[in-house]
Amino acid sequence: MGMRRFIGVDLAWGRTGARGRPNETGVAVVDAAGTVIDCGWTRGVDETIEWITRAAADGSASAFVDAPLAVDNPTGQRPCEREVGRRYGRWKVSANSTNLNSRHQAGVLVRGLLEEAGWTYDDGMHGPPDDGLVLSECYPYTTLVGAVELGYDLERPRYKRPGRRPQPGWRLARAQVCDGLIARLAGLAEADPPLRLASHPVSRRLMTEPSPERDAAYKHREDLIDALLCAWTAALWSRHGLARCQVLGEEVPATPGAAATIIAPARPEQRRARAGE
Known part of the structure; x- marks a missing residue:
């Protein structure tokens, strides 16, 4: 895999938060050895673009973004979003609906700005790229149940x-589940490809500090976890391609090479049937 970097972005979908200030976006970049080169948070599309540009400084990077990057359907759900429910519904995973009428399309904006800066959107139909600056869409929930x-x-x-209508005590329960998830992420240090949470002080704090119950502090942590999941998914796709992942979306896209897809880790029982099977 050479010196390729793997960037994960848990993008805040809206342009602004409830108070007129952009919500936080979680960001992370890892290398092929699983070292967390950098991770943290940005606010707003411009700051996020700047961070991604710095993270890909060597000119060879795959960025996996948790946000719709290609939207061309006038109404309803994108085909890739429907497939999430069909393939992963048994694991209680489904996707939000996105269409041309959706208010929050920061992902489309980020894609356009990165393409202007020399990045290429890749729908994954031809397997993982091995060079250049490439942008694809992922969904952390499919990684959690598909890996x-x-x-x-x-x-x-x-x-x-x-x-x-959450149950009493749900914040404590949520924090405990999150701690369990972090323990499993820490276990990826021995995976192929690895993810070494302890290799950066910010990601290491996930392992050493208990998950908070307070909503704002918890969301802060959750965004970073999802960014790390996105970065590891990019590394998994690069390392194993279609042997470990599937491409959700239209089999015959209207625009070749630019279909609205989600690249998702998949167990054998989660895979879509190939055409003609």
Whole structure:
């Protein structure tokens, strides 16, 4: 894999938060040895673009973004989002709907700005690239249940915000689930490819400090976890390609090479049937 870097971005979908200030975006970059070169948070699209540009300074990087990067459907869900539910629904994983009427499309903006800066959007249909600056879409929940190394064999971990009527004590329960998830991420230090949380002071704090119960502090931590998951997914895709991952989306896209897809780690029982099977 040479000196290629793997960037993960848990992008805040909206341009601004509730108070007019952009929500935080989690960011992380790792190398082929699993070393966390840098990780942290940005605010706003411009700051995020600047961080990605710095992270890919050597000119060879794959960036996996948790946000819709290609949206061309007027209404409803994108085909790749429907496939998330079909392939991973048994593990309690589904995707939000995105279409041309959706208000929050920061991912499309980020893609356009990165393409202007020399990046290429890649839908994954032809396997992982081995050089250049390439941008693809991923979804951390599919990584959590699709990568056997993490051990979520039955359903996704409940580390996100609960539904409209959470049970008493849910914040403590959420923090405990998150601590369990971090322990599993730490176990990826011995995986292929590895992810070494202890290699950077910011990611190491995930291992040494308990997950907070307070919402704002918890969301701060959750965004970083998802960014690290995105970066590791990029490394997994580069290392194993279609042997470990599948490409969710239209089999015959309207725009070759630029289909709206999600690249997702997959167990054999989660895989889509190939055309003609």
